[in-house]
Amino acid sequence: MRNFVNFQTDLLRTFVSVIDLGAFTKAGDALGRTQPAVSLQIRRLEELVGAPIIKQVGRALVLTGEGEILLSYAREILRLNDEAGSYFNRSKIAGVLRVGLPNDYAVAFLQGLITEYTRQHSDISLELHCGWSAEILDRLRSDELDLAVAMVNNEQSQYLSRSWIERPIWAAAENATFDPLLGIPLAAHPEGCAYRARMIQALDNAQIRWRVAYTGSGISGLQNAVINGLGVSALTHYTMLPGMRALDERDGFPPLAEIRVGLFYKHPRLSDAGIGLVNHVIARLDEAGVSPVAMNRVELVRQ
Known part of the structure; x- marks a missing residue:
């Protein structure tokens, strides 16, 4: 035995x-x-x-x-x-949930997961806050957010519960053509965006000229810029839309470095509603075949 x-x-x-x-x-x-x-x-x-x-x-x-x-x-x-305790105690799923989402990721996909959960629990009041990953994690650290999705780096993995890998995709309008001699027009989020940095790094390493043709913080503006042919951008498969096509090395575009995305929260601070949302998001990620990756070392400063 x-x-x-x-x-x-x-x-x-x-x-x-x-x-x-x-x-x-x-x-x-x-x-x-x-x-x-x-x-x-x-x-x-x-x-x-x-x-x-x-x-x-x-x-x-x-x-x-x-x-x-x-x-x-x-x-x-x-x-x-x-989750089991909440179910068997028949705890009422209610209260305010403050969720942070990154500008530079699949905000629409994540918003869909979150609003699906809140529709199932009408007594939850949802507050969504979008910003850059570093800002979102700062707000979580200051207890201004209950839950956050953000880009993960090795130095900022405190509160990390689940993380997964995304490979950005070069996206362009279906009929768009580009002349590398004139410079590749980029549609990008402002400086500080992980996707913008990867586009520039990949093109620089391949010695391909580029210029920023469109800058905007919202994902919908970026998508419209791509569809309208203003430039190419780095998106995820969640944010590719009809009217776009993916570009790769056959089109002269070098591979983009992968990005690690994480789900962050402070377990002691999370309500039953928050635990329920965490379980909902993780279940949907599992259904979508998103495999978790291991956590990195965490350092905590004694306060």
């Missing part, structure tokens, strides 16, 4: 709270426990894992390799546990 290790949810909740809130004292305040009690629970988890999961480097708390792996499992276990 196998000897199973039982990771108790209260231990995992304490662990995730320490990570998401950035300090043992803040985790204790959120959970109604003293700091020594929080430390004891972390030590208990380390006994179950058989290795340290958090280490202190100066004033910073840093996840160990085993801690990174445990964090990924802990988020999933708590997400499912809290």
